Amino acid sequence: MQMHGISISNENFDWVLKYEHSQKLMDDHFDVVWWRRPRKPYIPNDVNKNDAECIRKENISFYNSIPLILGTNAWWINPCESIKYANSKIYQLKQAPQFNLKIPPTLISNSPEMIKTFIKVHETVIYKSFCPHNWYENDILKFSYTRKVSLDHLPGDEMLQMTPGIFQKQINKQYELRVTCFGDYLVAVKIRSQENPKSLTDWRIAATHELKLEPYVLSSALAANIRNFMRHLGIVFGCFDFIATPDDEIYFLEVNEQGQFLWIEDILPEVRMLDIFVQFLLNKSSSFQWNPTPNPMQLCHYEDQVAQLAKAQMLQHVYLNGIKKTKALA
Template sequence: MVLVIGDTSDITTNIAMEWIRHYTKNVKRINFSDYTPLDSLKITNQNCTTKIASIDTSKVEKIWHRRGSIRFLPSTLRNTNSSLYTYLKKEEDSLLKSLEDILGDTKEYIGSYHKEVENYKIDYLLKAKDCGIRIPDTLITTSKKELQSFFNTYDQIITKDIRYGIKIKAQDSGIYSGGTFVVSEDIITSMKEHFAPTLVQEKIEKTYEIRVFFFKTTLYPMAILSQNDSKTSVDYRNYNREKPNRNVPVLLPKHIEQQILNFIKKSGLSTGSIDLIVDKSDNYIFLEVNPQGQLDWVSKHCNYYIEKNIAEYLVFK
């Protein structure tokens, strides 16, 4: 049996499920948006058994954790006061982490909720560097003096979130991440002597960007021609909805392919999306990885049929 963990609104999950059901009826799906009962997680001196939403996991051979997580908290508990929900969510997350490990010990578990939650950009930068992939010079600091010194070293620097973009909603307003943007002298001047930990990097003049979706050891690289648009030239994720960037399939040099495969192995990831840039000297530079990264647009723009390939792997290999 194949078990797919996704979400009702995820295009990739829906397309892949159509292919999987084309090949086999022996598949079950759990959606992040739905409450899923945990029938039992039973641990004895003899064995460990799990039953989720009436699914006996001993009969599951492969799990594809595409998107989100499993929701063991009923909606009545999710709508409770914030302090209680925060506590219950921590309990649920601890259970989910253990469950991933338990299931991963006895069957092939592809993807991960906790790899997405624990997506530490600094760790992945170091792992990429250790695999021989170039990375941007990076500083994390709470000191205005150190920030100014870093700023003076390069023609320009950029900043981005250390982990996640901020998204705080208030009744009449909100605070949202500005994504990746250039740091100016005026910004630094306006800052206090000490501030919250902040990540900055040298701004590298790039020819184009590359999104590499990977599933196991298969790479699906796509070039993003973001430099022709001032809105996306710093980061293609500053999307221009009216005039989208052109996206085309691209071949990676063999040594870059091998370095990426080494990074995947070192990071312990089985699927995800890697962001690279190619600079004016044709150097390939690692930016970050998203363990549950989007792949629908890569598949469609490049005619890779990734969802079909994933379905065939889950059913036949």
Template structure:
């Protein structure tokens, strides 16, 4: 059986679901937001035997029968029926811990992109850059620091064309509105306020010249590269994720074999079955690796290029879910 863990509003799951059904994959789509209020999860050890069951929408599922898990983007556990805020927060925290423990015991399942705790452990830009250099990929000069005295030398090395990035996506509130820091230039005037860097580390890199950018989606050993003409619009020059600009073109891209192979090895070497990688292609034809998104979005690439990424995901999940019941096989021996 395949277990899909994601919000029921997830368009990516809706894109893959019909293809899984065409392949005859038995599956359960569950959102953690339905726990603990609308589902029950029971993990037990009785007489030395472990058992895990998930009861949802009137049906009870034996989680030992799950052979594949697609851990997409679930909503948080919600104890909405608990009225007192601190007690509700406690209940939701406990639910999160119970879920994590249940997942850790699902040792017979293959996960996309990886078991939750493992995916979180390797979701680090510095680790990705380090592994990329080990594989021979080109990366930009990079400094991550909270030392204000490092800022000016880094800015000078970049010839005054330095960008800053966050280490990980994290929304925050500013003037009462939700915000997020995208890639931004560091103008000379900001150097006078460099003491603020002490309060939080930043990633500093030179602004690498771009002919265009690539989003490379790896599914198992299959690679789908999309060219993004980010320099066609002023709004997407620094960070194409920041704007939805219809003037920016997307197209399937023939990635050189050695770069494609390194992408697969980077994803697999991190213990992942899926990854979305970002590259710059410079005017002189160099491929500069930027980052790897452990559970990055891909549906927009398929929509704009026609590449069959959803089929590749369905194929991987179907193959994983079709494996024989390992527990029954072990008992037969």
């Protein structure tokens, strides 16, 4: 468990973090902050149920203050004030057409009547959730993915009303694009998702080694639209997903402001994602451009070291997502 102590007076501000050892944190201690998917405070299940809500609120209030006082002069990936906009799928879809990024016809609703009408009009429709989800079923860990949906697939009206969902007209795919933005430097790969039955609807279902990728050169117009959209969102890093139709139309799906990217180098070692990102961190600029070097950092050089470190850390890892320790270490 982490413990914090913040001392504030008219003259001083001190912050001590205690975990494995005490560490004093200062406002100017950091020059770069990679604010990647921080977990909110975990409240143990065995606390008194009458106290749980109070404990949760107090911890969340403290947690929300951290980015306001941490690294105030640092360069952030991404700025916290922009994250709430960049992480909103609704906001993304509303704003994207203003930057000449075409989107599929979309309904976001918990109205059974509107959902059924949308499916009748567009016939081939997909459903996706706002957030990733996982759960256990018959002792097997399962994940939520984009799925085709028809009137026959819908649950009862009462269940549909429980939560809004994202419904979109299914766009015929020739291939898909993943564009990783390191400031102004864009790395695009073509995902040949339609060549694998597992990845027809959602390429994330296929294992990494099953995906077929190739480097892709963006048109200057699309690259400019992406950069302008990034600036509008106020972010310096993001992973864009697009569909390319058989008629070579490009449809914007979403941008993940803290998406995964090293998996691309796993499949295409010549695409130096790790070296690009390290240079990006050191450059600390949204106008970053990668400069290839004779001896770039390569992901394969660090895999064994990272695996050993991860195994050691597993012993004290807090499993908040339901993954059992025995399975994780198997």
